[in-house]
Amino acid sequence: MAEFLSLHDAVARYVEDGATVAMEGFTHLIPFAAGHEVIRQGKRDLTLIRMTPDLVYDQMIGAGCVKKVIFSWGGNPGVGSLHRLRDAVEKGWPNKIEILEHSHAAMACAFEAGAAGLPLAVLRGYVGSELPNVNDQIKFIECPFTGERLAAVPSVRPDVSIVHAQKADRAGNVLVEGIVGVQKEAILAARKSIVTVEEIVEDLTEEPGYHPNACIIPGWAIDAIAVAEKGSLPSYAHGYYPRDNAFYKEWDGIARDREAFTKWIEENVMNAGEKA
Amino acid sequence: MSLEYTSAEMMTVTAARALQNGMACFVGIGLPSEAANLARLTHAPQVTLIYESGTLQTKPDVLPLSIGDGELCESALTTVSVPEMFRYWLQGGKVDVGFLGTAQIDRYCNLNTTLIGDYQSPKVRLPGGGGAPEIATNAGEVFITLKHSPRAFVKDVDFITTLGFGRDGKGRDNVPNIGRGPTRVITDLCVMKPDPDDHELTVVSLHPGVTREQVQEATGWEIRFAADLETTPEPSERELEVLRELKARTARAHAGK
Numbered sequence: 158m159a160e161f162l163s164l165h166d167a168v169a170r171y172v173e174d175g176a177t178v179a180m181e182g183f184t185h186l187i188p189f190a191a192g193h194e195v196i197r198q199g200k201r202d203l204t205l206i207r208m209t210p211d212l213v214y215d216q217m218i219g220a221g222c223v224k225k226v227i228f229s230w231g232g233n234p235g236v237g238s239l240h241r242l243r244d245a246v247e248k249g250w251p252n253k254i255e256i257l258e259h260s261h262a263a264m265a266c267a268f269e270a271g272a273a274g275l276p277l278a279v280l281r282g283y284v285g286s287e288l289p290n291v292n293d294q295i296k297f298i299e300c301p302f303t304g305e306r307l308a309a310v311p312s313v314r315p316d317v318s319i320v321h322a323q324k325a326d327r328a329g330n331v332l333v334e335g336i337v338g339v340q341k342e343a344i345l346a347a348r349k350s351i352v353t354v355e356e357i358v359e360d361l362t363e364e365p366g367y368h369p370n371a372c373i374i375p376g377w378a379i380d381a382i383a384v385a386e387k388g389s390l391p392s393y394a395h396g397y398y399p400r401d402n403a404f405y406k407e408w409d410g411i412a413r414d415r416e417a418f419t420k421w422i423e424e425n426v427m428n429a430g431e432k433a
Numbered sequence: 434m435s436l437e438y439t440s441a442e443m444m445t446v447t448a449a450r451a452l453q454n455g456m457a458c459f460v461g462i463g464l465p466s467e468a469a470n471l472a473r474l475t476h477a478p479q480v481t482l483i484y485e486s487g488t489l490q491t492k493p494d495v496l497p498l499s500i501g502d503g504e505l506c507e508s509a510l511t512t513v514s515v516p517e518m519f520r521y522w523l524q525g526g527k528v529d530v531g532f533l534g535t536a537q538i539d540r541y542c543n544l545n546t547t548l549i550g551d552y553q554s555p556k557v558r559l560p561g562g563g564g565a566p567e568i569a570t571n572a573g574e575v576f577i578t579l580k581h582s583p584r585a586f587v588k589d590v591d592f593i594t595t596l597g598f599g600r601d602g603k604g605r606d607n608v609p610n611i612g613r614g615p616t617r618v619i620t621d622l623c624v625m626k627p628d629p630d631d632h633e634l635t636v637v638s639l640h641p642g643v644t645r646e647q648v649q650e651a652t653g654w655e656i657r658f659a660a661d662l663e664t665t666p667e668p669s670e671r672e673l674e675v676l677r678e679l680k681a682r683t684a685r686a687h688a689g690k
Contacts, residue, residue: 336505
C-alpha cells in the first residue's frame, strides 16, 4: 500500500548505496526532482537503468552517484551529447563508469518482462548488429516451435524504480497521462517503488475527464508517493507544463565544462533543497 | 524558371518525395522527421507517422526537438506504451518504412551511432542504438537521410549499430522474417541505392548542379555511379514554401519562453 512520504524520506528509505535504480519517463515526466534528491543525499555506486539517460542521469553521473549505466540511447535529445556521461566513459571523471548498452526494443521488452515476473525477454532483435559483441547480456535462442533464431535479454528487475506522474489520489492510485513510456512496467518490475506527483486529489475516478481505460497504477502496487510540484522540469508533464526545450539546449554549454557543471549542481541542487 | 533553394532544402524535399501517400512510416528524429512531415503537408496527407515514444498517427504542427515532445502526443490518434510500440506495431509487421538518420554509414548501408574508434577506448562516444537496430530489420524497408561528408560516408563503419547489409553485403541473406533493408539513401548531393546484386551503394541521381567529383570527394570509398545516372528533380515552389513555413514555425516554438 502506497505510503505518503516527503521526497527526502522516500529517497532516504528506499534508495540505498549500491542499489540498482530505474528512473523512467520517455522524454516525458522524467523524475528530475527525485534525481536531484538522490544527488543531495550523496548516494553512491548506483547502477542506473534508463532507456534514455537524458539530463537527469547526466547530472547524477557528474555528481558522482553512479558506477554503471544500462541504457539504449544516451544523448541530449535534439541537441547532441550527454557530456557528463561522455566525460565519465572517455576520461573517468568524476569516476570511471561501466556501461551496458541495448537497443530500445530490447530494453522496452526487458521492462515488460520484469513487470511480468519473467527472467528474460525474447524479441526479434539485434539481427546483424554488433551490440551483442560488446554486451554479454544479449544472447540468441532458438524458438522451440519454429526454430527461428531470436534475441534474448535478461528482464529488468530494479531494486527501486522511480517515476513521476500527474496525480495521485488519497488511496495512492496514480494517473499517468500522455506519453506513458515504460513507467508502469518500471514500477511493476521493481522490488520497491516511488512515484512523485504534481498533485494529490481526492479520488481519481471522480476527476473530470477520467476514462475507464486511463493508465492507472493502483496504490497497492506502489510503496511511496511524494508530492513534487514541477517535479519533471526541464522535462514536461502533459496537461501541466511544457518541455523547457531552451534549457535542454542551455545544458549543452553547462555540461561541457566540469567547473560550470559543478557550480550548476551546487547552486541548483545542493543549495536548493527539496522545493527546487 | 529556376527557384532559389539550398542544398539542405534539396535534401529534405527529395527525402520527403520518397514517402508515398498511405504508407506507415516509423520516423527517426531530426532530418527524417523534417522530411516525413513535409511529405505529410504536401503530396502525402494520408501518410501515417509513428514515433518510438508511442505516438501513433501523429500530425505535429511544429517539428519536435525530442522524440517525445508533447506536440507529438497531442496531435496523435493515440499514444501507446513504448513496449507496445516496438512489439506490436514494429515487430508485428505494421510498419512499411523506417526513416532513419545516422552518424556514419558505409558502402553496405550499415549504420553506426555508437562510437568512433575502439569500443573500450572510444575517440568519440555517440548516443547509441535507440530504436534503429530493430527499425532497420523489422520495417518493410528503410530510407536513410544524412548530409554527405567523408566523415559520415566511410568504407567500413567503426561499429555496426544497425544492419544495412552487413560487412560483406550478405547480412540479410537467408534471414527469415526480415525487412528488405535500406532501399535508398538521400543526401544533400545525391540519391543512392544499394546495388540489386551485391548491395553496394550506387549513386542513381545527382542533385541539380552537383558533379560526380563532388560526390566522390565527400565519400570515403570509390563510389559507384549508375549507368543511367539521372538528375534529381528540383523542389517545387509549394514544397519550398511549406518547408520554410514549417521550419519558421518550429524555430519560433523552440525559441523558449
